[in-house]
Amino acid sequence: MFLGKGEPGNAMVSVNTREEMYEAMVTARHYEERLQEEYLEGKQPAFDISAGPIPGELHLAAGHEAAAAGVCAHLRPEDTVTATHRPHHVAIAKGVDLERMTAEIFGRRTGLCKGKGGHMHLFDPDVNFACSGIIAQGSPPAVGAALAAKKRGTTDVAVSYLGEGAISQGGFLESLNLASVHDLPVVFVVEDNDWAISMPKARVTDVESGAQRAKGFDMPGVRVDYDDAVAVYEAARDAIERARAGNGPSLVEVQVHRRMGHFMGDAEGYRPTEDIERAKRLDSIERLAEDLRSEGVTDDELAEITDRAHQRVEAAIEWAKDQPEPDPDEAFDDVFVTPPRAQVVPDGGGDRGIVDAVDVPPGSDDDIGGEDR
Amino acid sequence: MTQQVATGRELTMSRAMVEAIAHEMRENEEVFYMGEDVADYGGIFDSTQDLLEEFGHDRIMDVPISETAYIGAAVGAAQAGMRPIAELMFVDFFGVCMDQIYNQMAKNTYMSGGAVNVPMVLTTAVGGGYNDAGQHSQTLYGTFAHLPGMKVVVPSNAYDAKGLMHAAIRDDDPVVYMFHKRLMGIGWMPAPEGPKTEVPEEAYTIPFGDAAVRREGTDATVVTLGLHVHRALEAAEGLADDGIEAEVIDLRTLVPFDTETVVESVKKTGRLVVVDEDYRSFGLSGEVVARVAEHALDDLESVQRLAIPDVPIPYARPLEDAINPQTADIAEAVRTVTK
Ligand SMILES: Cc1ncc(C[n+]2csc(CCOP(=O)(O)OP(=O)(O)O)c2C)c(N)n1
Numbered sequence: 243m244f245l246g247k248g249e250p251g252n253a254m255v256s257v258n259t260r261e262e263m264y265e266a267m268v269t270a271r272h273y274e275e276r277l278q279e280e281y282l283e284g285k286q287p288a289f290d291i292s293a294g295p296i297p298g299e300l301h302l303a304a305g306h307e308a309a310a311a312g313v314c315a316h317l318r319p320e321d322t323v324t325a326t327h328r329p330h331h332v333a334i335a336k337g338v339d340l341e342r343m344t345a346e347i348f349g350r351r352t353g354l355c356k357g358k359g360g361h362m363h364l365f366d367p368d369v370n371f372a373c374s375g376i377i378a379q380g381s382p383p384a385v386g387a388a389l390a391a392k393k394r395g396t397t398d399v400a401v402s403y404l405g406e407g408a409i410s411q412g413g414f415l416e417s418l419n420l421a422s423v424h425d426l427p428v429v430f431v432v433e434d435n436d437w438a439i440s441m442p443k444a445r446v447t448d449v450e451s452g453a454q455r456a457k458g459f460d461m462p463g464v465r466v467d468y469d470d471a472v473a474v475y476e477a478a479r480d481a482i483e484r485a486r487a488g489n490g491p492s493l494v495e496v497q498v499h500r501r502m503g504h505f506m507g508d509a510e511g512y513r514p515t516e517d518i519e520r521a522k523r524l525d526s527i528e529r530l531a532e533d534l535r536s537e538g539v540t541d542d543e544l545a546e547i548t549d550r551a552h553q554r555v556e557a558a559i560e561w562a563k564d565q566p567e568p569d570p571d572e573a574f575d576d577v578f579v580t581p582p583r584a585q586v587v588p589d590g591g592g593d594r595g596i597v598d599a600v601d602v603p604p605g606s607d608d609d610i611g612g613e614d615r
Numbered sequence: 616m617t618q619q620v621a622t623g624r625e626l627t628m629s630r631a632m633v634e635a636i637a638h639e640m641r642e643n644e645e646v647f648y649m650g651e652d653v654a655d656y657g658g659i660f661d662s663t664q665d666l667l668e669e670f671g672h673d674r675i676m677d678v679p680i681s682e683t684a685y686i687g688a689a690v691g692a693a694q695a696g697m698r699p700i701a702e703l704m705f706v707d708f709f710g711v712c713m714d715q716i717y718n719q720m721a722k723n724t725y726m727s728g729g730a731v732n733v734p735m736v737l738t739t740a741v742g743g744g745y746n747d748a749g750q751h752s753q754t755l756y757g758t759f760a761h762l763p764g765m766k767v768v769v770p771s772n773a774y775d776a777k778g779l780m781h782a783a784i785r786d787d788d789p790v791v792y793m794f795h796k797r798l799m800g801i802g803w804m805p806a807p808e809g810p811k812t813e814v815p816e817e818a819y820t821i822p823f824g825d826a827a828v829r830r831e832g833t834d835a836t837v838v839t840l841g842l843h844v845h846r847a848l849e850a851a852e853g854l855a856d857d858g859i860e861a862e863v864i865d866l867r868t869l870v871p872f873d874t875e876t877v878v879e880s881v882k883k884t885g886r887l888v889v890v891d892e893d894y895r896s897f898g899l900s901g902e903v904v905a906r907v908a909e910h911a912l913d914d915l916e917s918v919q920r921l922a923i924p925d926v927p928i929p930y931a932r933p934l935e936d937a938i939n940p941q942t943a944d945i946a947e948a949v950r951t952v953t954k
């Protein structure tokens with residue numbers, strides 16, 4: 243692995259950078275733990291996925307933080323990131339507005355997507371972040387962002403996050419090839435948490451490491467074999483510098499750990515207890531804290547970072563829960579940015595009838611007289 | 616009306632569906648099941664619960680997240696004469712593998728002039744109502760029924776789930792078996808009362824192309840399927856208190872489509888309400904109205920259709936509730952046509 247300027251790894255990563263990564267990671271961890279609590283409200287004693295203040299599926303990323311912080315520490319707001327169905331840690335590290343993201347997860351009008359997207363479909367164009375719930379389907383748009391950067395001659399890059407379960411999906415493999423053949427500034431980051439829902443890695447792939455996929459497309463591929471933010475930072479620096487310099491795509495796989503079920507409500511009956519315990523033991527946040535302590539950062543200083551992170555999370559959740567829910571009629575907005583002239587809104591035989599997306603004077607050519615389009 | 620034998624044994628829809636699969640697998644070595652999380656997990660929506668125990672990983676196969684590959688492999692194995700069942704975890708994921716479904720599975724019989732056939736079942740979970748948003752809440756009934764070459768079945772209760780599954784596996788053509796998540800009786804997604812029914816122990820088939828009249832009535836015909844059968848029945852009960860008798864038809868299979876049952880009912884009632892959980896335009900609800908218009912235009916006094924109003928499924932609860940036809944919406948539509 244190339245560590246930059248021939249120096250040993252850790253020396254190249256300033257304490258300041260490591261503290262920043264630590265803060266992003268602690269924020270993400272606390273965020274997931276708090277969302278878990280909020281999510282379970284109204285779902286006990288009998289779990290009902292559609293009940294409570296946060297309905298729908300919820301995939302939390304506790305244990306994945308190093309892969310987010312170590313990569314995103316190199317990114318600027320102009321750089322594009324596409325994340326997966328498990329997106330919060332990456333969003334936080336990329337600088338997505340935490341309050342509006344939280345409001346979105348609570349389904350509120352002031353959320354990033356006005357309550358239309360939810361936790362798997364967060365879009366924050368201010369920092370060029372997006373995610374998708376369909377496996378590997380974030381890769382092609384990341385390649386597209388890289389293509390735009392290349393065509394426009396900017397130094398922006400794109401990062402596509404995937405789980406190790408996604409490395410056998412066509413959308414990913416085709417993206418590797420397209421990026422490679424056009425030398426596009428994109429980095430594919432595979433978060434290997436050993437599981438794709440209930441399917442262990444060995445059941446669904448014969449390769450030891452997802453980084454091996456890079457070989458077949460003639461691009462560099464590295465694997466960070468342990469859950470260490472500093473090691474991720476170094477591997478990502480190499481890949482992102484290469485992309486920014488116009489030298490094409492790379493693939494970085496990172497070993498992470500799934501500290502929770504695949505989604506909230508997953509009883510993990512398929513998973514050996516020892517594996518669950520191991521995931522908890524191998525904690526990247528503890529590892530980075532140790533590392534910072536050995537650099538002379540005091541426990542008080544670490545606690546200060548943690549407190550700040552927790553306060554930020556609490557404030558975001560509090561703000562989000564205070565926000566209004568969308569009105570039912572808002573469901574009909576935003577299908578298009580330039581709506582068709584008149585939209586019929588069949589609302590179940592109610593009296594809502596025709597909603598004019600654009601005011602049309604009665605009797606004009608555009609007035610379709612209350613009929614279906 | 617479907618004759619349901621009283622057995623005293625009630626099953627959830629998922630248990631009934633699994634019972635049929637297990638039965639066919641015992642009878643026929645050539646039946647096997649492929650999908651993501653179908654082995655140890657037993658299917659995210661319990662579609663293969665406990666099958667691993669009896670049949671092992673060779674026949675209850677967890678496969679990579681490579682839908683094109685394994686659904687296409689089911690096509691190939693079927694053409695080789697086996698009887699594969701492939702599961703697409705959510706129907707919404709059809710986007711990553713549609714070529715194998717509609718250009719291969721659905722067309723190979725026709726394009727070969729009948730020289731080959733594709734006796735496979737594609738099982739898939741459909742439907743919303745639990746705030747899973749745009750990529751995990753669709754039914755896409757009309758999409759699959761629109762493309763020629765696949766039979767499409769949509770059970771609304773346990774009895775039908777079993778009989779339709781037996782028929783699907785034994786069918787010599789590809790069958791898309793769309794099970795509504797809300798009806799399965801999954802622990803973490805409570806089902807309404809209706810889908811849990813008495814189910815005979817022995818194997819039986821429900822022939823494709825037979826809609827079921829779930830409730831007889833003289834004032835209006837409500838044509839629906841899946842989850843909305845139960846919402847329509849609930850609406851009909853409420854309407855009966857006001858002296859409005861709605862007939863509720865459960866389509867059960869879309870391909871083939873039971874035009875006769877629908878048309879006969881409209882001839883009797885003169886009013887039609889179609890309730891669909893798929894998108895409104897260019898789809899199932901329009902198809903039902905068109906068939907009635909073709910065959911019983913003179914009898915048709917009034918029509919309403921309820922469907923997803925051509926917007927992607929939104930996440931927030933008030934938004935999703937606004938676009939997915941509710942029991943009250945159905946009642947209101949029936950009142951409108953009977954006014
Ligand atoms: C095309 C497609 N197939 C299947 C799924 C269902 N699904 C959601 S997450 C998941 C497992 C993903 O595993 P991995 O990529 O390793 O990510 P992880 O959940 O472990 O972070 C599956 C199969 C999906 N969302 N999209």
Ligand SMILES: [Mg+2]
Pocket residue numbers: 405406407433434435436437438439
């Ligand atoms: Mg994984």
